[in-house]
Amino acid sequence: MAGAGRRSARSRASSSRDDDDTKPNLRPPRGRGRNHTSIGIFNVDLRVLLGLSVIAFFAILFLIYNLINPIEQAQTPRVVTPFPAPKLMDLPQFQGEHKESLYWGTYRPNVYLGIRARAPRSLIAGLMWISIKDGRYVMRHVCQDSDELSKYGWEQHDGRNFGHQVIVDQDMNLATSFLKSKGEDSGYGGDWAVRLYVQNHKSKGYEELSSSAHLFFYLADEDGNALNIGGDTLGIHENSLLASGSRMDIGSWQLHLKSLDDLEVHYAGFKTPHVHNLSDLVQENLGLQVRKFGRLQLPDTSDDSPNILVFQISARTPFRTDVAFISGTGLESPRLEERVGSHTGSSLTSQLKEKQREFDAKFEKSFNLVDKLDSESIVAGKAAIGNLLGGIGYFFGQSKIAISGNMNPGNHDDSILYWPAELYTAVPSRPFFPRGFLWDEGFHQLLVWRWDIHISLDIIGHWLDLMNIDGWIPREQILGAEALSKVPSDYVVQIPTNGNPPALLLALNDLVHGVKINKFTAAETDAISSFLERAFVRLEAWFQWFNTTQSGKEVGSYYWHGRDHTTTRELNPKTLTSGLDDYPRASHPSEDERHVDLRCWMLLAADCMHSIAELFEKENKSGKEYGNKVKLLSDFEILNQMHYDDAYGTYLDFGNHTEKVRLVWKETTVGHNYATRELVREVLESPKLGLVPHIGPVSLFPFIARIIPADSRILEKQLDLISNRSILWTKFGLRSLAKTSSLYMKYNTEHDAPYWRGPIWMNMNYMILSSLHHYSGVDGPYREKARTIYEDLRGNLIRNVVQNYHKNGFFREQYDQRNGKGKGARVFNGWTSLVLLIMAEAYPS
Numbered sequence: 001m002a003g004a005g006r007r008s009a010r011s012r013a014s015s016s017r018d019d020d021d022t023k024p025n026l027r028p029p030r031g032r033g034r035n036h037t038s039i040g041i042f043n044v045d046l047r048v049l050l051g052l053s054v055i056a057f058f059a060i061l062f063l064i065y066n067l068i069n070p071i072e073q074a075q076t077p078r079v080v081t082p083f084p085a086p087k088l089m090d091l092p093q094f095q096g097e098h099k100e101s102l103y104w105g106t107y108r109p110n111v112y113l114g115i116r117a118r119a120p121r122s123l124i125a126g127l128m129w130i131s132i133k134d135g136r137y138v139m140r141h142v143c144q145d146s147d148e149l150s151k152y153g154w155e156q157h158d159g160r161n162f163g164h165q166v167i168v169d170q171d172m173n174l175a176t177s178f179l180k181s182k183g184e185d186s187g188y189g190g191d192w193a194v195r196l197y198v199q200n201h202k203s204k205g206y207e208e209l210s211s212s213a214h215l216f217f218y219l220a221d222e223d224g225n226a227l228n229i230g231g232d233t234l235g236i237h238e239n240s241l242l243a244s245g246s247r248m249d250i251g252s253w254q255l256h257l258k259s260l261d262d263l264e265v266h267y268a269g270f271k272t273p274h275v276h277n278l279s280d281l282v283q284e285n286l287g288l289q290v291r292k293f294g295r296l297q298l299p300d301t302s303d304d305s306p307n308i309l310v311f312q313i314s315a316r317t318p319f320r321t322d323v324a325f326i327s328g329t330g331l332e333s334p335r336l337e338e339r340v341g342s343h344t345g346s347s348l349t350s351q352l353k354e355k356q357r358e359f360d361a362k363f364e365k366s367f368n369l370v371d372k373l374d375s376e377s378i379v380a381g382k383a384a385i386g387n388l389l390g391g392i393g394y395f396f397g398q399s400k401i402a403i404s405g406n407m408n409p410g411n412h413d414d415s416i417l418y419w420p421a422e423l424y425t426a427v428p429s430r431p432f433f434p435r436g437f438l439w440d441e442g443f444h445q446l447l448v449w450r451w452d453i454h455i456s457l458d459i460i461g462h463w464l465d466l467m468n469i470d471g472w473i474p475r476e477q478i479l480g481a482e483a484l485s486k487v488p489s490d491y492v493v494q495i496p497t498n499g500n501p502p503a504l505l506l507a508l509n510d511l512v513h514g515v516k517i518n519k520f521t522a523a524e525t526d527a528i529s530s531f532l533e534r535a536f537v538r539l540e541a542w543f544q545w546f547n548t549t550q551s552g553k554e555v556g557s558y559y560w561h562g563r564d565h566t567t568t569r570e571l572n573p574k575t576l577t578s579g580l581d582d583y584p585r586a587s588h589p590s591e592d593e594r595h596v597d598l599r600c601w602m603l604l605a606a607d608c609m610h611s612i613a614e615l616f617e618k619e620n621k622s623g624k625e626y627g628n629k630v631k632l633l634s635d636f637e638i639l640n641q642m643h644y645d646d647a648y649g650t651y652l653d654f655g656n657h658t659e660k661v662r663l664v665w666k667e668t669t670v671g672h673n674y675a676t677r678e679l680v681r682e683v684l685e686s687p688k689l690g691l692v693p694h695i696g697p698v699s700l701f702p703f704i705a706r707i708i709p710a711d712s713r714i715l716e717k718q719l720d721l722i723s724n725r726s727i728l729w730t731k732f733g734l735r736s737l738a739k740t741s742s743l744y745m746k747y748n749t750e751h752d753a754p755y756w757r758g759p760i761w762m763n764m765n766y767m768i769l770s771s772l773h774h775y776s777g778v779d780g781p782y783r784e785k786a787r788t789i790y791e792d793l794r795g796n797l798i799r800n801v802v803q804n805y806h807k808n809g810f811f812r813e814q815y816d817q818r819n820g821k822g823k824g825a826r827v828f829n830g831w832t833s834l835v836l837l838i839m840a841e842a843y844p845s
């Protein structure tokens, strides 16, 4: 459908907004993200505020109008009708103890430290602090690259009860630890504690006076319940109580603050439903105090019945403070003091140490790195899994869905809301993509199931429950105000004719295989089996969705539907659905196309379905059908006929294509006399049907899918292609497009910088590496060659990512193929964390 593919697989717009290091002026305007916290404190423009309230008022009117509009209520459009089958999340394995054990967590990945429960409306907690930039105070709260922190992220995190994060913000070193525990008196979900430790690292070794730091710890009740402010005075030495309250889910609760250091504590209380932009509120409040009284401290006042309490903790560095959240019955009992004690001070210290040891032991047991790698790599490996698990979030809200495929960006008139849904998921990047992305999640789960199968099933279950009656799953999940505040409005609407690779099947395939070879404990096997049994009908629908909506003209051929065939602005119309956004395909999108990557995804899907059917010994009709599909899609002759090009020695897409295209400036007149210039595509030769000569990961999909027989000359050619420095090979990993391709590193429009046209991406490198590993283990004439290339590529990928991490503090979205430098979104853990599986040599079965 025309225009259906305007939105990116991972909101490319957000990404190109990022620090494309070399081209700072080419960023499209920022979306609605409230990204510049530095504006807030000292200048509050009331007119802007008033304007915003007016807009909000009409937005609410509009919403109410839509809600009560009887016609829309009467007939639920098909596209927003849930898949009619029992939900995975209703399985017994996800109730009871399991559910409670995951109730509280660091499930707000978009902020530097944020805690909430897995409930649509929760009590939430978080941290802000004041930093100084260019002589101005700035507030830190929401993770954003523009804050330019030199480092942050979970160096360890177990996804459940423990995490340790280190943040370096200019001279300030801030460590945040999280610990959760369940005692017999605890309320539902248990108690938790946060330890904050602040140091000023520059003052070490200098005679300077240590400076002071201001932290802001807050609690907010999304249900609007009033919170009580602690004792009469906040003299925390005698009375550690900061706040208390009561909720339906957990009963009564208290928040305590303990420290041995000399702290000053101030507070402010607010009553507002807007929690997502709380830092703005705090900044305004502080700004007012500064202007009125010249002091940087909260006013110690509160709105009536506040649902948000913010506590300012100020002290000279270094200092340490513990915040304990205690819930449940018995808050009046003498045991209370004991419970607070065990969540603070030396008791907390020893529990954190114990958890740290447990994490290290589990890490070693799961990935076995000690004899394989140096300690620098192991530290990075821990951060890879720690950041992935610590980035897991919980979201609740409604996606926006296009009802006609023909949407113009910014035109939301013909969009409707998906049903209200929960999503528990890992995220690609806390600052840039702090929300769920369908195909990324498949790669995330390759790591997560190896750490904690129950968390992994819970996440996959949430995703499969988002399926509609047609077997479609929206690929980018922007649920709730917090998630929305990070996405430019043009990129919010999801298009129901567009797919995204069914990468979750990679993880499920591993699980099926693991069950078959008795890899798991009895309890794990039970959990996986009952999950798969219930999931089967959804997975079938998913398969059918691809099989019917993405099929090509020839039997057994597929192509990504939704490419824009009318655009004149793009050098090569993007294929966002494939996940490889601007990776070049046929120059002229048409129904004749055949995409070799999608064909291989379909093989994976059929194979996975076949294995599941086998597992249940259901060699019934449907099992056989998938078996036949596997035979068809892995048929070497048919594959070669459809996609192989002997001259290039590789597999290529097929379509209506010409290489002779370029972007040229064209003058256009708007109205009578206003002239403007735009970059448009010029086609210098009429396109012809044929194979599309762009080489990259897409060409290697049959190799990735292991269709090529081990003794085939074609395998040798693939190995030559991979290891050729003029084509894909670099010292840092494999390029995402051959250096010899006509579109290598080419801008797609004036503003669209090359994305999948050269830089090194970890997920594709991981998949290619896993096949090299496979072919170096099966008999054949090219075994040794595969082994050598495998070892070199593995070494290069590990070395480069580890070096970047230690040098620059982050895992990145991509790595520059020319110098190995990390670029794109930071804290991309995210599929860049797959480097840990590369260290462990753990590959898909």
Ligand SMILES: *[C@@H]1O[C@H](CO)[C@@H](O)[C@H](O)[C@H]1NC(C)=O
Pocket (backbone or CB within 6 Å): 052, 053, 056, 274, 277, 280, 281, 284
């Ligand atoms: C927070 O956002 C809401 C609307 O989403 C707006 O009405 C409110 O004014 C904002 N608050 C601040 C302090 O910016």
Ligand SMILES: *[C@@H]1O[C@H](CO)[C@@H](O)[C@H](O)[C@H]1NC(C)=O
Pocket (backbone or CB within 6 Å): 547, 548, 625, 626, 629
């Ligand atoms: C997929 O589509 C093809 C062609 O329409 C059809 O023959 C086949 O039965 C479908 N399903 C499977 C599992 O192959």
Ligand SMILES: *[C@@H]1O[C@H](CO)[C@@H](O)[C@H](O)[C@H]1NC(C)=O
Pocket (backbone or CB within 6 Å): 536, 537, 613, 616, 618, 620, 621, 622, 623
């Ligand atoms: C085949 O087995 C699957 C897996 O349990 C089941 O869902 C499906 O209904 C069965 N189909 C037939 C035709 O019996």
Ligand SMILES: *[C@@H]1O[C@H](CO)[C@@H](O)[C@H](O)[C@H]1NC(C)=O
Pocket (backbone or CB within 6 Å): 588, 590, 592, 656, 657, 686, 687, 688, 689
């Ligand atoms: C290829 O594209 C050109 C330009 O859009 C079109 O005129 C031609 O008919 C197409 N060829 C085929 C075989 O679809």
Ligand SMILES: *[C@@H]1O[C@H](CO)[C@@H](O)[C@H](O)[C@H]1NC(C)=O
Pocket (backbone or CB within 6 Å): 720, 724, 725, 726, 727, 740
């Ligand atoms: C690598 O590829 C280039 C470009 O296709 C080719 O000229 C060269 O011979 C290849 N080198 C090797 C070692 O195969």
